[in-house]
Amino acid sequence: MFIKAKKLDSIFWPSLITLLLLLAWEGLVRAFHVRSILLPAPSEIAFTIVSQWDLVSKHLWPSLYLTVIGFLLSVVSGVAVAILITYSDIVRKGFYPVIIVSQVIPKIAIAPLFIVWFGTGATSSLLLAILIAFFPMTINAAMGFASVDHEIHQMARTFMASRWQIFWKIRMPNALPYIFGGMKISITLAIIGVIVSEFVASQEGVGYLIKLAGGLLDTPLMMAAITALSLSGLALYGIIAAAERYAVFWQTSRDDVK
């Protein structure tokens, strides 16, 4: 009962604050008669999402589809590269520092270059999403594989565990919390990658819709697209967080006890 009450608590207060902010927004827009081209009221944005759902969803699905594919490819390639970093001296000493330093490149600035190389279609969006989402995934997973306690490693060796067994029975579960941490960062970055690529040059996607609505000075439609995108991002994040609670059960249950 106590645990449930605590969980409810952690949902209740942020929800209340969000609701109050939305009400303040609605009230201020109405009180000062702010024109909807400058700032539409939340109710108008909600109305636009519903009334223009065909248009919004037509552009939302391709963006989400590319986001999810880009995210999944980042996770698979990120974990694979992290395994190489863990087990290959050449990769760890040669490539890992390069990967870390290359983090300072503002990868979004590369988007126009990708358009030149791969055209204005889905390929560019997908590649930009992977380029941005791949790094935190790799670095987090590599940290997770490396962070096995020295004594745990020695323990496994005295019981004659093979390298393969140490990887699957110890390094992998040990890295799971780090991998999920990386996934939470990567999913939001994958969305950014897709949207930016659609801003630069595309005929479809939420990025394209936001730019189109901006050009038409249709602010409610713009806000509707942003809202739909944000809520989708929140849902994707929620799915990962739920999977984390299930997969990393030994840590989530520890939080519950506290």
Next chain:
Amino acid sequence: MLEAAHQPDEVPLLQVRSVRKLFDSTEAIRDVSIEVANGEFLSLLGPSGCGKSTLLMMIAGLIQPTEGSITIKGSPVTGPRPDIAVVFQQPVLLPWRTILDNVLFPVEVLRLPRKDYVDRAMELLAMAKIAEFAKHLPHQLSGGMRQRASICRALIRSPSILLMDEPFSALDAITRDEIGVELLRIWQANRKTVIFVTHSIREAAFLSDRVLVMGRRPATIAAEFKIDLSRPRTIPMMEEEAFNHHSRELRKAIEASHVH
């Protein structure tokens, strides 16, 4: 002279002969020779960082000696082997496995059939008085209970030698005394050979048949004592004069080893 302590016809289970260990050019261990009989409880007593853990890790096969040899039942130790198990300073249980699955970990890595060992695992847990926690995760147990589980894990494959590296040093004093009694009870039921590394004089005197006092850097064996207290040993025995006599002698030997 060592043989005099045991039956003369008994071949020592473990022989450490003139072992020397260098880390780069630093000498950690110099000319250490030890013979341990089957079923003996031997303690290596010395200050922290004197190299006694290094010696234990060499017997475990995790580190190779620079010079000298280590043999068990006549066969040289070249790496970890199934007849040796180690209990570390920390319980080092895997947090995502239940206590039972942690105890069965050594069985699993050797690809032995799990079902053949579940009963034994439950027996060991019962002996360590934590059977009702078999399905719990490690973080749900106290530090003392976790260390008992790690002792069960070390015993699951019935090793002939149990190596213990300051296993109770992370526990509070009261839990320490209690778990010491538990360890002796389990040891007497299984009759393993135990090599127990500690920096606690009380612990060494209370648990052991024999104590080797080790001097500091490079580690050498400074003195050897036989502890002839009767068994089974109980906590009240720590108040008796015989126990205090042994403690005083061990303390004197440690102080003497610091001088040179």
